[in-house]
Amino acid sequence: MELFAVEIRTAQWETMLRWYTSALRMDSRLRSEEDGYALLTGEGWRLSLLQLQDDQPRDRSAISLAIEVEDLEMVRRHVAAYLTEPEAPIQKSDEGFIQWTIADPDGNRIKLFQFER
Template sequence: MELFAIEIRTTQWQPMLQWYKSALQLDSRLRRDEDGYALLTGDGWRISLIQRQDDKPRDRSAISLAIEVEDLKSVQRHVQNFLTEPTGPIMKSDEGFLQWTITDPDGNRIKLFQFVH
């Protein structure tokens, strides 16, 4: 088995689509505006953005993405231009990686990390 995609349901479909394409530089492989669906791809991973209607109740589940990058400081410099909320610093873990946690426009947590040797 293989994970196909992380699905994110949002009432802010268009802003989320633009944010993921710009901030994380994902490619839009499939997009159906009339259905409120986009499949975005990175290097070896996918995110499905699905339009959620305002009148439907939202469950309490939340998502968190963990994305490995080669150069965290470079990614940080780029992504900071697209953030709407302040973030904390890059942290070093005891497990041997650097991590920087941000949120997308819908408040979903994204952990960007880089293994250091």
């Protein structure tokens, strides 16, 4: 497993984007204003900024971890025994990966994903 990025959901997407690229001098590697998404990179780390929509309910999750795995099904079988909330199904994305979203005991979201081969 490899930590791919820490995700921050924010209602101040543009302000946060400017702050991270200016104050921390992070590079904007991928940016979609239409989707409210930016992938920023620092030296050896990544940060995703996600636009929180006004009509979206805020959950307990302060942050999300995006973790890339080699075998999502194997990881799912192992992790399922430790979940405190009902298990969600694995989802297929249009971007070429499969993803399983779970939560830690504090409710922080963890996205485990595998690029399709």
